[in-house]
Amino acid sequence: MRDSSFFEHVYEVVRLIPPGRVTSYGAIAEYLGIRGSARMVGWAMNAAHGQVTNVPAHRVVNRKGLLTGKHHFGSPALMQQLLESEGVRVDEDQVTDFAVHFWNPATELKIA
């Protein structure tokens, strides 16, 4: 890591998100040490969706658990569909039991 842009760091973390789990842009940003710059994380996703990278961006939602980036999946319903197929219930563009499905890299990866 640190050879490529910080996008690579973001991609790595996102790829580490287990199926059926979700995290927030801010959590990833904080893990990368750019806490105030959660925007960059979302922006990295924007750059990732067109790349060959296997980045499960659908597992990344905002702080409230809202699927803010669903409009960037080609189809607004795709993100929710992907999440539900992994066992994550989504209601009103919001992840239900967000706290349960929440996966914090700063915590999960720290233990390991």
Added chain:
DNA sequence: TTGCTGACCGACG
């Protein structure tokens, strides 16, 4: 180099 933008976040009124 400057200036604008962005899949955010938190605070304020």
Added chain:
DNA sequence: CCGTCGGCCAGCA
């Protein structure tokens, strides 16, 4: 509940 503002940083014209 809604709109607005500041901050944070990287990419691009």
